[in-house]
Amino acid sequence: MLLSDLLAGLPVLEVSQAPDRRIQGIAYDSRRVKPGFLFVAIKGFKTNGHLYVADAVERGAGAVAVQEDVPVPEGVARVLVADTREFLALVAARFYDYPARKMKMVGVTGTNGKTTTTNLINAIYREHGLKTGLIGTIENRIGDRVLPVEHTTPESADLQQLLAEMAGEAVQAVVMEVSSHALVLHRVQECEFDTAVFTNITQDHLDFHGDMQEYLRAKGLLFAGLGREAHKQGPKHAIINSDDPAAEEIIKACRVPVITYGLRPPAGLLAQNVRVTARGVSFDVTVNGENLSLHLRLTGKFNVYNALAAVAAGVADNIPPATIKKALEGVPGVPGRFELVDRGQDFAVVVDYAHTPDGLENVLSTAREITAGRLITVFGCGGDRDRAKRPLMGGIAVRMSDLAVVTSDNPRTEDPQQIIEDILAGVRKVDGANYTVIPDRRAAIRQAIRDAGPGDVVVVAGKGHETYQIIGDRRFHFDDREEAAKALGADLN
Numbered sequence: 001m002l003l004s005d006l007l008a009g010l011p012v013l014e015v016s017q018a019p020d021r022r023i024q025g026i027a028y029d030s031r032r033v034k035p036g037f038l039f040v041a042i043k044g045f046k047t048n049g050h051l052y053v054a055d056a057v058e059r060g061a062g063a064v065a066v067q068e069d070v071p072v073p074e075g076v077a078r079v080l081v082a083d084t085r086e087f088l089a090l091v092a093a094r095f096y097d098y099p100a101r102k103m104k105m106v107g108v109t110g111t112n113g114k115t116t117t118t119n120l121i122n123a124i125y126r127e128h129g130l131k132t133g134l135i136g137t138i139e140n141r142i143g144d145r146v147l148p149v150e151h152t153t154p155e156s157a158d159l160q161q162l163l164a165e166m167a168g169e170a171v172q173a174v175v176m177e178v179s180s181h182a183l184v185l186h187r188v189q190e191c192e193f194d195t196a197v198f199t200n201i202t203q204d205h206l207d208f209h210g211d212m213q214e215y216l217r218a219k220g221l222l223f224a225g226l227g228r229e230a231h232k233q234g235p236k237h238a239i240i241n242s243d244d245p246a247a248e249e250i251i252k253a254c255r256v257p258v259i260t261y262g263l264r265p266p267a268g269l270l271a272q273n274v275r276v277t278a279r280g281v282s283f284d285v286t287v288n289g290e291n292l293s294l295h296l297r298l299t300g301k302f303n304v305y306n307a308l309a310a311v312a313a314g315v316a317d318n319i320p321p322a323t324i325k326k327a328l329e330g331v332p333g334v335p336g337r338f339e340l341v342d343r344g345q346d347f348a349v350v351v352d353y354a355h356t357p358d359g360l361e362n363v364l365s366t367a368r369e370i371t372a373g374r375l376i377t378v379f380g381c382g383g384d385r386d387r388a389k390r391p392l393m394g395g396i397a398v399r400m401s402d403l404a405v406v407t408s409d410n411p412r413t414e415d416p417q418q419i420i421e422d423i424l425a426g427v428r429k430v431d432g433a434n435y436t437v438i439p440d441r442r443a444a445i446r447q448a449i450r451d452a453g454p455g456d457v458v459v460v461a462g463k464g465h466e467t468y469q470i471i472g473d474r475r476f477h478f479d480d481r482e483e484a485a486k487a488l489g490a491d492l493n
Ligand SMILES: CC(=O)N[C@H]1[C@@H](OP(=O)(O)OP(=O)(O)OC[C@H]2O[C@@H](n3ccc(=O)[nH]c3=O)[C@H](O)[C@@H]2O)O[C@H](CO)[C@@H](O)[C@@H]1O[C@H](C)C(=O)N[C@@H](C)C(=O)N[C@H](CCC(=O)O)C(=O)O
Pocket: 028, 029, 030, 031, 041, 042, 043, 044, 045, 046, 047, 048, 049, 050, 052, 150, 151, 152, 153, 154, 155, 179, 180, 181, 182, 185, 208
Protein backbone atom coordinates (compact mmCIF):
# COMPACT_ATOMS: atom_id res chain seq x y z
CA MET A 1 0.00 0.00 0.00
CA LEU A 2 1.30 3.48 -0.83
CA LEU A 3 2.22 5.63 2.17
CA SER A 4 -0.11 8.40 0.91
CA ASP A 5 -3.05 5.94 0.79
CA LEU A 6 -2.17 4.53 4.16
CA LEU A 7 -2.23 7.97 5.76
CA ALA A 8 -5.26 9.41 3.97
CA GLY A 9 -7.83 10.44 6.55
CA LEU A 10 -5.69 9.51 9.57
CA PRO A 11 -4.89 12.15 12.19
CA VAL A 12 -1.41 13.14 10.99
CA LEU A 13 0.15 16.48 11.94
CA GLU A 14 2.84 16.60 9.29
CA VAL A 15 4.51 14.39 6.67
CA SER A 16 8.03 15.31 5.62
CA GLN A 17 8.74 16.02 1.97
CA ALA A 18 9.79 12.65 0.64
CA PRO A 19 8.74 10.69 -2.42
CA ASP A 20 5.70 8.48 -1.94
CA ARG A 21 6.57 4.82 -1.39
CA ARG A 22 5.05 1.40 -0.95
CA ILE A 23 4.78 0.32 2.69
CA GLN A 24 5.49 -3.39 3.13
CA GLY A 25 4.62 -3.77 6.78
CA ILE A 26 4.31 -2.04 10.14
CA ALA A 27 6.57 -2.49 13.18
CA TYR A 28 6.58 -0.85 16.60
CA ASP A 29 9.80 -2.62 17.55
CA SER A 30 12.87 -1.63 15.54
CA ARG A 31 14.18 -5.19 15.84
CA ARG A 32 11.26 -6.40 13.79
CA VAL A 33 11.66 -3.86 10.97
CA LYS A 34 12.16 -5.22 7.45
CA PRO A 35 12.92 -3.27 4.26
CA GLY A 36 10.08 -0.97 3.27
CA PHE A 37 8.38 -1.03 6.70
CA LEU A 38 6.76 1.84 8.54
CA PHE A 39 8.34 2.03 12.00
CA VAL A 40 6.13 3.57 14.67
CA ALA A 41 8.18 4.94 17.58
CA ILE A 42 6.43 4.53 20.92
CA LYS A 43 7.31 6.31 24.10
CA GLY A 44 7.24 3.42 26.54
CA PHE A 45 7.49 2.88 30.26
CA LYS A 46 10.94 1.32 30.11
CA THR A 47 12.51 2.98 27.11
CA ASN A 48 11.59 5.31 24.28
CA GLY A 49 11.02 3.98 20.76
CA HIS A 50 12.25 7.30 19.38
CA LEU A 51 15.74 6.20 20.46
CA TYR A 52 15.52 3.36 17.95
CA VAL A 53 14.62 5.34 14.85
CA ALA A 54 18.19 5.07 13.57
CA ASP A 55 18.13 1.30 14.18
CA ALA A 56 14.84 1.03 12.28
CA VAL A 57 16.23 3.04 9.38
CA GLU A 58 19.34 0.88 9.31
CA ARG A 59 17.11 -2.17 8.99
CA GLY A 60 15.40 -0.62 5.98
CA ALA A 61 12.42 1.35 7.31
CA GLY A 62 10.97 3.43 4.48
CA ALA A 63 8.97 5.64 6.82
CA VAL A 64 8.88 6.41 10.52
CA ALA A 65 6.03 7.73 12.62
CA VAL A 66 7.07 9.86 15.58
CA GLN A 67 5.52 12.12 18.18
CA GLU A 68 8.80 13.77 19.11
CA ASP A 69 11.05 15.91 16.99
CA VAL A 70 13.56 13.24 15.97
CA PRO A 71 15.80 13.71 12.93
CA VAL A 72 15.25 11.24 10.11
CA PRO A 73 17.76 10.67 7.27
CA GLU A 74 16.94 12.03 3.86
CA GLY A 75 14.91 9.64 1.76
CA VAL A 76 13.00 8.28 4.74
CA ALA A 77 9.51 9.71 5.20
CA ARG A 78 8.80 11.18 8.64
CA VAL A 79 5.20 11.16 9.82
CA LEU A 80 4.55 13.36 12.83
CA VAL A 81 1.49 12.49 14.94
CA ALA A 82 0.20 13.52 18.34
CA ASP A 83 0.14 10.06 19.90
CA THR A 84 2.08 7.24 18.25
CA ARG A 85 0.49 4.50 20.38
CA GLU A 86 -2.97 5.49 19.19
CA PHE A 87 -1.71 6.05 15.65
CA LEU A 88 -0.26 2.52 15.62
CA ALA A 89 -3.75 1.07 16.07
CA LEU A 90 -5.29 3.33 13.43
CA VAL A 91 -2.63 2.77 10.81
CA ALA A 92 -2.45 -0.98 11.43
CA ALA A 93 -6.22 -1.32 11.02
CA ARG A 94 -5.98 0.56 7.71
CA PHE A 95 -2.98 -1.49 6.58
CA TYR A 96 -4.80 -4.77 7.24
CA ASP A 97 -8.02 -3.42 5.68
CA TYR A 98 -10.11 -3.14 8.83
CA PRO A 99 -10.51 -6.85 9.59
CA ALA A 100 -12.75 -6.26 12.62
CA ARG A 101 -15.43 -4.85 10.30
CA LYS A 102 -15.65 -8.23 8.58
CA MET A 103 -16.41 -10.36 11.65
CA LYS A 104 -18.55 -10.30 14.74
CA MET A 105 -16.39 -8.98 17.58
CA VAL A 106 -16.93 -9.86 21.23
CA GLY A 107 -14.75 -8.32 23.95
CA VAL A 108 -14.67 -9.51 27.56
CA THR A 109 -13.17 -7.34 30.28
CA GLY A 110 -13.01 -7.56 34.08
CA THR A 111 -10.46 -8.45 36.74
CA ASN A 112 -11.33 -12.13 36.89
CA GLY A 113 -13.12 -14.57 34.62
CA LYS A 114 -12.12 -13.26 31.19
CA THR A 115 -10.35 -16.42 30.02
CA THR A 116 -13.11 -18.67 31.31
CA THR A 117 -15.92 -16.54 29.88
CA THR A 118 -14.31 -16.19 26.44
CA ASN A 119 -13.86 -19.98 26.33
CA LEU A 120 -17.52 -20.49 27.18
CA ILE A 121 -18.77 -17.98 24.60
CA ASN A 122 -16.47 -19.54 22.03
CA ALA A 123 -18.01 -22.96 22.77
CA ILE A 124 -21.53 -21.55 22.24
CA TYR A 125 -20.66 -19.96 18.90
CA ARG A 126 -18.97 -23.13 17.72
CA GLU A 127 -21.95 -25.25 18.75
CA HIS A 128 -24.07 -22.82 16.73
CA GLY A 129 -21.95 -23.64 13.69
CA LEU A 130 -19.83 -20.49 13.50
CA LYS A 131 -16.13 -20.52 12.70
CA THR A 132 -14.49 -18.63 15.54
CA GLY A 133 -11.31 -16.89 16.55
CA LEU A 134 -10.27 -16.84 20.21
CA ILE A 135 -7.78 -14.38 21.69
CA GLY A 136 -6.62 -14.50 25.30
CA THR A 137 -4.23 -15.40 28.08
CA ILE A 138 -3.77 -19.11 27.41
CA GLU A 139 -3.67 -19.20 23.63
CA ASN A 140 -5.02 -17.69 20.45
CA ARG A 141 -7.06 -19.91 18.18
CA ILE A 142 -8.27 -19.76 14.61
CA GLY A 143 -10.86 -22.51 14.42
CA ASP A 144 -8.96 -25.52 15.76
CA ARG A 145 -5.51 -24.09 15.04
CA VAL A 146 -3.64 -22.94 18.14
CA LEU A 147 -1.26 -19.98 18.01
CA PRO A 148 1.09 -18.89 20.80
CA VAL A 149 0.45 -15.74 22.85
CA GLU A 150 2.58 -13.00 24.34
CA HIS A 151 -0.08 -10.96 26.06
CA THR A 152 -3.68 -11.45 27.12
CA THR A 153 -4.55 -8.77 24.58
CA PRO A 154 -1.97 -8.34 21.81
CA GLU A 155 -0.37 -5.00 20.89
CA SER A 156 -2.57 -3.22 18.32
CA ALA A 157 -0.43 -3.95 15.26
CA ASP A 158 -0.14 -7.63 16.18
CA LEU A 159 -3.85 -7.75 16.94
CA GLN A 160 -4.87 -6.25 13.60
CA GLN A 161 -2.55 -8.69 11.82
CA LEU A 162 -4.08 -11.60 13.73
CA LEU A 163 -7.61 -10.38 12.99
CA ALA A 164 -6.71 -10.11 9.29
CA GLU A 165 -5.48 -13.70 9.37
CA MET A 166 -8.76 -14.71 11.00
CA ALA A 167 -10.85 -12.82 8.45
CA GLY A 168 -8.75 -14.39 5.68
CA GLU A 169 -9.60 -17.83 7.06
CA ALA A 170 -13.33 -17.11 7.02
CA VAL A 171 -13.71 -16.66 10.77
CA GLN A 172 -17.20 -15.34 11.50
CA ALA A 173 -16.91 -14.39 15.16
CA VAL A 174 -13.95 -13.38 17.31
CA VAL A 175 -14.13 -13.72 21.08
CA MET A 176 -11.36 -11.89 22.88
CA GLU A 177 -10.16 -10.93 26.32
CA VAL A 178 -9.67 -7.22 26.70
CA SER A 179 -7.26 -6.36 29.50
CA SER A 180 -7.33 -2.99 31.18
CA HIS A 181 -3.76 -2.42 29.95
CA ALA A 182 -5.03 -2.92 26.40
CA LEU A 183 -7.81 -0.37 26.88
CA VAL A 184 -5.51 2.31 28.25
CA LEU A 185 -2.74 1.61 25.75
CA HIS A 186 -5.06 1.77 22.70
CA ARG A 187 -4.45 -1.86 21.76
CA VAL A 188 -8.11 -2.49 20.91
CA GLN A 189 -8.87 0.69 19.04
CA GLU A 190 -10.54 -0.13 15.70
CA CYS A 191 -11.85 -3.42 17.05
CA GLU A 192 -15.45 -2.29 16.60
CA PHE A 193 -16.94 -4.60 19.20
CA ASP A 194 -20.51 -5.79 18.74
CA THR A 195 -20.77 -7.30 22.18
CA ALA A 196 -18.86 -6.21 25.28
CA VAL A 197 -18.92 -8.16 28.54
CA PHE A 198 -18.07 -6.89 32.03
CA THR A 199 -17.30 -9.69 34.51
CA ASN A 200 -16.26 -7.82 37.67
CA ILE A 201 -13.73 -5.40 39.10
CA THR A 202 -11.66 -5.99 42.21
CA GLN A 203 -8.16 -4.99 43.15
CA ASP A 204 -5.32 -5.73 40.74
CA HIS A 205 -2.83 -3.87 38.56
CA LEU A 206 -2.69 -0.78 40.78
CA ASP A 207 0.99 -0.54 39.87
CA PHE A 208 -0.21 0.42 36.40
CA HIS A 209 -3.50 2.23 36.99
CA GLY A 210 -2.65 4.04 40.24
CA ASP A 211 -6.00 3.64 41.98
CA MET A 212 -9.28 1.77 41.69
CA GLN A 213 -11.09 4.74 40.13
CA GLU A 214 -8.58 4.86 37.28
CA TYR A 215 -8.76 1.07 36.93
CA LEU A 216 -12.54 1.27 36.65
CA ARG A 217 -12.28 4.14 34.19
CA ALA A 218 -10.05 1.91 32.03
CA LYS A 219 -12.59 -0.91 32.05
CA GLY A 220 -15.33 1.57 31.22
CA LEU A 221 -13.57 2.55 27.99
CA LEU A 222 -14.73 -0.70 26.38
CA PHE A 223 -18.35 0.24 27.03
CA ALA A 224 -18.09 3.93 26.25
CA GLY A 225 -16.66 2.97 22.85
CA LEU A 226 -19.36 0.42 22.09
CA GLY A 227 -21.53 1.43 19.14
CA ARG A 228 -19.49 4.53 18.34
CA GLU A 229 -17.65 3.08 15.37
CA ALA A 230 -20.66 1.88 13.36
CA HIS A 231 -19.05 0.52 10.20
CA LYS A 232 -20.97 -2.71 10.27
CA GLN A 233 -24.56 -3.83 10.56
CA GLY A 234 -26.14 -5.72 13.40
CA PRO A 235 -27.14 -5.04 16.97
CA LYS A 236 -24.71 -4.05 19.68
CA HIS A 237 -24.99 -5.25 23.27
CA ALA A 238 -23.38 -4.63 26.62
CA ILE A 239 -23.47 -7.61 29.00
CA ILE A 240 -22.96 -6.66 32.62
CA ASN A 241 -22.67 -8.45 35.95
CA SER A 242 -25.20 -6.44 37.93
CA ASP A 243 -24.06 -7.97 41.24
CA ASP A 244 -20.78 -6.09 40.93
CA PRO A 245 -20.77 -2.79 42.86
CA ALA A 246 -19.31 -1.03 39.79
CA ALA A 247 -22.10 -2.20 37.47
CA GLU A 248 -24.08 1.01 37.68
CA GLU A 249 -21.14 3.12 36.65
CA ILE A 250 -20.37 0.86 33.70
CA ILE A 251 -24.04 0.85 32.63
CA LYS A 252 -24.01 4.66 32.68
CA ALA A 253 -21.22 4.64 30.10
CA CYS A 254 -23.26 2.48 27.68
CA ARG A 255 -25.27 3.80 24.76
CA VAL A 256 -26.38 0.37 23.53
CA PRO A 257 -28.91 -2.14 24.95
CA VAL A 258 -27.69 -3.67 28.21
CA ILE A 259 -28.27 -7.27 29.36
CA THR A 260 -27.58 -7.76 33.05
CA TYR A 261 -26.81 -11.04 34.78
CA GLY A 262 -26.18 -12.16 38.33
CA LEU A 263 -27.27 -14.17 41.33
CA ARG A 264 -29.39 -11.39 42.79
CA PRO A 265 -32.21 -9.17 41.51
CA PRO A 266 -32.39 -6.98 39.48
CA ALA A 267 -30.29 -9.18 37.17
CA GLY A 268 -32.07 -9.76 33.87
CA LEU A 269 -30.57 -13.24 33.63
CA LEU A 270 -30.87 -14.49 37.19
CA ALA A 271 -29.28 -17.75 38.32
CA GLN A 272 -31.33 -19.72 40.83
CA ASN A 273 -30.94 -23.02 42.68
CA VAL A 274 -27.16 -22.85 42.50
CA ARG A 275 -25.52 -26.11 43.57
CA VAL A 276 -21.73 -26.45 43.86
CA THR A 277 -19.92 -29.80 44.01
CA ALA A 278 -16.32 -30.88 43.43
CA ARG A 279 -17.22 -31.98 39.92
CA GLY A 280 -19.22 -28.96 38.76
CA VAL A 281 -21.97 -26.40 39.33
CA SER A 282 -25.64 -26.53 38.44
CA PHE A 283 -28.18 -23.72 38.26
CA ASP A 284 -31.39 -22.62 36.60
CA VAL A 285 -31.89 -19.48 34.55
CA THR A 286 -34.91 -18.24 32.64
CA VAL A 287 -34.16 -17.39 29.02
CA ASN A 288 -36.94 -15.79 26.97
CA GLY A 289 -39.54 -17.26 29.31
CA GLU A 290 -38.04 -20.74 29.10
CA ASN A 291 -36.31 -22.41 32.06
CA LEU A 292 -32.80 -23.56 31.31
CA SER A 293 -31.28 -26.05 33.76
CA LEU A 294 -27.52 -26.07 33.38
CA HIS A 295 -25.07 -28.63 34.75
CA LEU A 296 -21.54 -27.42 34.16
CA ARG A 297 -18.36 -29.43 34.52
CA LEU A 298 -16.61 -26.29 35.80
CA THR A 299 -16.99 -25.78 39.53
CA GLY A 300 -17.17 -22.82 41.90
CA LYS A 301 -19.89 -20.24 42.38
CA PHE A 302 -17.85 -17.76 40.35
CA ASN A 303 -18.27 -19.99 37.33
CA VAL A 304 -22.01 -19.44 37.54
CA TYR A 305 -21.21 -15.80 36.72
CA ASN A 306 -18.94 -16.76 33.84
CA ALA A 307 -21.59 -19.12 32.47
CA LEU A 308 -24.34 -16.49 32.83
CA ALA A 309 -22.23 -14.01 30.87
CA ALA A 310 -21.86 -16.62 28.14
CA VAL A 311 -25.61 -17.36 28.17
CA ALA A 312 -26.20 -13.62 27.77
CA ALA A 313 -23.86 -13.47 24.77
CA GLY A 314 -25.78 -16.33 23.21
CA VAL A 315 -29.12 -14.67 23.94
CA ALA A 316 -27.88 -11.40 22.41
CA ASP A 317 -27.29 -13.34 19.19
CA ASN A 318 -30.60 -15.18 19.30
CA ILE A 319 -28.85 -18.53 19.66
CA PRO A 320 -31.39 -21.18 20.75
CA PRO A 321 -31.26 -22.02 24.49
CA ALA A 322 -30.84 -25.73 23.68
CA THR A 323 -27.66 -24.92 21.74
CA ILE A 324 -26.37 -22.78 24.60
CA LYS A 325 -27.03 -25.60 27.07
CA LYS A 326 -25.37 -28.25 24.91
CA ALA A 327 -22.29 -26.06 24.41
CA LEU A 328 -21.83 -25.06 28.05
CA GLU A 329 -22.36 -28.55 29.39
CA GLY A 330 -19.81 -29.88 26.90
CA VAL A 331 -16.94 -27.68 28.15
CA PRO A 332 -14.72 -30.06 30.12
CA GLY A 333 -12.88 -27.27 31.94
CA VAL A 334 -10.42 -24.52 31.20
CA PRO A 335 -6.72 -25.41 31.60
CA GLY A 336 -5.33 -24.24 34.93
CA ARG A 337 -8.71 -23.13 36.25
CA PHE A 338 -9.72 -25.35 39.17
CA GLU A 339 -7.88 -28.17 37.42
CA LEU A 340 -7.73 -31.34 39.49
CA VAL A 341 -4.51 -33.35 39.57
CA ASP A 342 -5.64 -36.86 40.32
CA ARG A 343 -3.23 -39.76 40.74
CA GLY A 344 -5.68 -41.80 42.76
CA GLN A 345 -4.64 -40.17 46.05
CA ASP A 346 -7.15 -39.87 48.90
CA PHE A 347 -7.06 -36.06 48.96
CA ALA A 348 -7.69 -33.49 46.23
CA VAL A 349 -5.08 -31.33 44.51
CA VAL A 350 -6.39 -28.27 42.68
CA VAL A 351 -4.28 -26.07 40.41
CA ASP A 352 -5.85 -22.66 39.87
CA TYR A 353 -4.84 -19.37 38.26
CA ALA A 354 -6.16 -17.20 41.12
CA HIS A 355 -3.63 -14.38 41.33
CA THR A 356 -5.73 -11.57 42.79
CA PRO A 357 -7.25 -11.17 46.27
CA ASP A 358 -10.75 -11.74 44.90
CA GLY A 359 -9.68 -14.70 42.75
CA LEU A 360 -7.96 -16.32 45.73
CA GLU A 361 -10.95 -15.74 47.99
CA ASN A 362 -13.26 -17.29 45.40
CA VAL A 363 -11.17 -20.33 44.75
CA LEU A 364 -10.58 -20.96 48.45
CA SER A 365 -14.24 -20.65 49.34
CA THR A 366 -15.07 -23.10 46.56
CA ALA A 367 -12.32 -25.42 47.77
CA ARG A 368 -13.62 -25.16 51.33
CA GLU A 369 -17.04 -26.35 50.21
CA ILE A 370 -15.51 -29.60 48.98
CA THR A 371 -13.05 -30.09 51.85
CA ALA A 372 -13.83 -32.72 54.45
CA GLY A 373 -10.44 -32.38 56.16
CA ARG A 374 -7.90 -29.56 56.00
CA LEU A 375 -7.45 -26.96 53.30
CA ILE A 376 -3.78 -26.36 52.41
CA THR A 377 -2.95 -23.44 50.12
CA VAL A 378 0.32 -22.96 48.24
CA PHE A 379 0.68 -19.50 46.72
CA GLY A 380 2.93 -16.53 46.02
CA CYS A 381 2.67 -13.17 44.25
CA GLY A 382 4.22 -12.02 40.99
CA GLY A 383 7.23 -9.71 40.95
CA ASP A 384 7.10 -6.39 39.05
CA ARG A 385 3.34 -6.33 39.60
CA ASP A 386 0.89 -4.66 41.99
CA ARG A 387 2.54 -4.77 45.44
CA ALA A 388 -0.59 -3.69 47.27
CA LYS A 389 -2.30 -6.99 46.55
CA ARG A 390 0.39 -9.03 48.33
CA PRO A 391 -0.59 -8.47 52.00
CA LEU A 392 -4.26 -8.79 51.04
CA MET A 393 -3.63 -12.18 49.43
CA GLY A 394 -1.54 -13.19 52.45
CA GLY A 395 -4.40 -12.35 54.81
CA ILE A 396 -6.97 -14.17 52.70
CA ALA A 397 -4.80 -17.28 52.36
CA VAL A 398 -4.26 -17.75 56.09
CA ARG A 399 -7.78 -16.75 57.06
CA MET A 400 -9.35 -19.22 54.67
CA SER A 401 -6.90 -22.13 54.92
CA ASP A 402 -5.83 -24.47 57.67
CA LEU A 403 -2.27 -24.16 56.44
CA ALA A 404 -0.78 -21.67 53.97
CA VAL A 405 2.52 -22.38 52.26
CA VAL A 406 3.93 -19.06 51.08
CA THR A 407 6.20 -19.42 48.07
CA SER A 408 7.32 -17.71 44.83
CA ASP A 409 5.30 -16.94 41.69
CA ASN A 410 7.32 -15.36 38.87
CA PRO A 411 9.52 -13.11 41.02
CA ARG A 412 10.82 -11.50 37.81
CA THR A 413 13.36 -8.79 38.64
CA GLU A 414 12.35 -8.50 42.32
CA ASP A 415 13.97 -10.26 45.26
CA PRO A 416 11.72 -13.29 46.02
CA GLN A 417 12.33 -12.88 49.75
CA GLN A 418 11.09 -9.28 49.62
CA ILE A 419 7.89 -10.31 47.82
CA ILE A 420 7.34 -12.92 50.53
CA GLU A 421 7.92 -10.26 53.20
CA ASP A 422 5.19 -8.14 51.58
CA ILE A 423 2.84 -11.14 51.72
CA LEU A 424 3.77 -11.87 55.34
CA ALA A 425 2.83 -8.34 56.38
CA GLY A 426 -0.78 -9.41 55.73
CA VAL A 427 -0.32 -12.91 57.13
CA ARG A 428 0.93 -11.68 60.51
CA LYS A 429 -2.16 -9.53 61.02
CA VAL A 430 -4.29 -12.66 61.30
CA ASP A 431 -4.50 -14.15 64.79
CA GLY A 432 -3.47 -17.79 64.89
CA ALA A 433 -2.23 -17.77 61.30
CA ASN A 434 -0.87 -21.18 60.43
CA TYR A 435 1.72 -20.83 57.73
CA THR A 436 5.12 -21.85 56.53
CA VAL A 437 7.47 -20.17 54.08
CA ILE A 438 9.18 -22.23 51.37
CA PRO A 439 10.53 -19.86 48.68
CA ASP A 440 11.29 -22.67 46.21
CA ARG A 441 7.96 -23.44 44.55
CA ARG A 442 8.82 -27.05 43.74
CA ALA A 443 9.72 -27.71 47.36
CA ALA A 444 6.59 -25.87 48.52
CA ILE A 445 4.30 -28.04 46.40
CA ARG A 446 6.07 -31.19 47.58
CA GLN A 447 5.77 -30.17 51.21
CA ALA A 448 2.04 -29.39 50.91
CA ILE A 449 1.39 -32.74 49.27
CA ARG A 450 3.48 -34.55 51.85
CA ASP A 451 1.42 -32.87 54.60
CA ALA A 452 -1.97 -33.72 53.07
CA GLY A 453 -4.04 -36.55 54.48
CA PRO A 454 -7.34 -38.22 53.60
CA GLY A 455 -10.13 -35.76 52.83
CA ASP A 456 -7.78 -32.76 52.62
CA VAL A 457 -7.63 -30.36 49.68
CA VAL A 458 -4.39 -28.79 48.45
CA VAL A 459 -4.87 -25.66 46.35
CA VAL A 460 -1.85 -24.55 44.32
CA ALA A 461 -2.78 -21.03 43.26
CA GLY A 462 -1.42 -18.34 40.96
CA LYS A 463 0.07 -20.02 37.93
CA GLY A 464 -2.69 -22.20 36.50
CA HIS A 465 -1.82 -22.99 32.87
CA GLU A 466 1.59 -21.28 33.02
CA THR A 467 4.47 -23.51 32.06
CA TYR A 468 7.25 -21.30 33.38
CA GLN A 469 8.71 -19.57 36.37
CA ILE A 470 10.25 -16.17 35.56
CA ILE A 471 13.30 -15.44 37.69
CA GLY A 472 15.18 -12.28 36.79
CA ASP A 473 14.87 -11.97 33.04
CA ARG A 474 14.92 -15.74 32.50
CA ARG A 475 12.09 -18.17 32.01
CA PHE A 476 12.50 -21.66 33.41
CA HIS A 477 10.15 -24.50 32.56
CA PHE A 478 7.80 -24.98 35.49
CA ASP A 479 4.28 -26.38 35.57
CA ASP A 480 2.29 -26.65 38.82
CA ARG A 481 0.32 -29.57 37.40
CA GLU A 482 3.46 -31.51 36.50
CA GLU A 483 5.06 -30.72 39.84
CA ALA A 484 1.97 -31.82 41.75
CA ALA A 485 1.76 -35.02 39.72
CA LYS A 486 5.44 -35.73 40.32
CA ALA A 487 5.07 -35.09 44.03
CA LEU A 488 2.06 -37.37 44.17
CA GLY A 489 3.96 -40.05 42.29
CA ALA A 490 6.86 -39.77 44.66
CA ASP A 491 4.46 -39.82 47.57
CA LEU A 492 2.52 -42.84 46.48
CA ASN A 493 5.50 -44.99 45.48
C1 LIG B 1 2.87 -1.98 30.85
C2 LIG B 1 2.78 -2.59 29.48
O1 LIG B 1 1.79 -3.15 29.14
N1 LIG B 1 3.86 -2.47 28.74
C3 LIG B 1 3.85 -2.90 27.35
C4 LIG B 1 4.41 -1.77 26.51
O2 LIG B 1 5.72 -1.60 26.96
P1 LIG B 1 6.40 -0.18 26.96
O3 LIG B 1 5.52 0.80 26.32
O4 LIG B 1 6.88 0.10 28.32
O5 LIG B 1 7.65 -0.47 26.01
P2 LIG B 1 9.17 -0.17 26.24
O6 LIG B 1 9.84 -1.42 26.62
O7 LIG B 1 9.37 1.05 27.05
O8 LIG B 1 9.63 0.17 24.73
C5 LIG B 1 9.12 1.31 24.03
C6 LIG B 1 9.10 1.01 22.57
O9 LIG B 1 10.45 0.85 22.10
C7 LIG B 1 10.50 -0.26 21.27
N2 LIG B 1 11.88 -0.77 21.17
C8 LIG B 1 12.54 -1.25 22.25
C9 LIG B 1 13.83 -1.75 22.10
C10 LIG B 1 14.45 -1.76 20.83
O10 LIG B 1 15.57 -2.19 20.62
N3 LIG B 1 13.73 -1.25 19.79
C11 LIG B 1 12.49 -0.75 19.92
O11 LIG B 1 11.90 -0.31 18.95
C12 LIG B 1 9.53 -1.23 21.93
O12 LIG B 1 9.10 -2.23 21.01
C13 LIG B 1 8.39 -0.30 22.29
O13 LIG B 1 7.50 -0.14 21.20
O14 LIG B 1 4.40 -2.11 25.15
C14 LIG B 1 5.19 -3.27 24.86
C15 LIG B 1 5.07 -3.53 23.38
O15 LIG B 1 3.77 -3.84 23.05
C16 LIG B 1 4.70 -4.47 25.68
O16 LIG B 1 5.50 -5.59 25.44
C17 LIG B 1 4.70 -4.14 27.15
O17 LIG B 1 4.12 -5.19 27.87
C18 LIG B 1 4.84 -5.57 29.06
C19 LIG B 1 5.98 -6.51 28.69
C20 LIG B 1 3.90 -6.28 30.03
O18 LIG B 1 4.33 -7.02 30.88
N4 LIG B 1 2.60 -6.05 29.97
C21 LIG B 1 1.63 -6.68 30.88
C22 LIG B 1 1.54 -5.97 32.22
C23 LIG B 1 0.26 -6.66 30.20
O19 LIG B 1 0.06 -6.00 29.19
N5 LIG B 1 -0.67 -7.41 30.77
C24 LIG B 1 -2.03 -7.49 30.27
C25 LIG B 1 -2.87 -8.47 31.08
C26 LIG B 1 -3.11 -8.05 32.45
C27 LIG B 1 -4.29 -8.80 33.06
O20 LIG B 1 -5.44 -8.41 32.85
O21 LIG B 1 -4.07 -9.73 33.83
C28 LIG B 1 -2.07 -8.11 28.88
O22 LIG B 1 -2.95 -7.71 28.09
O23 LIG B 1 -1.33 -9.08 28.68
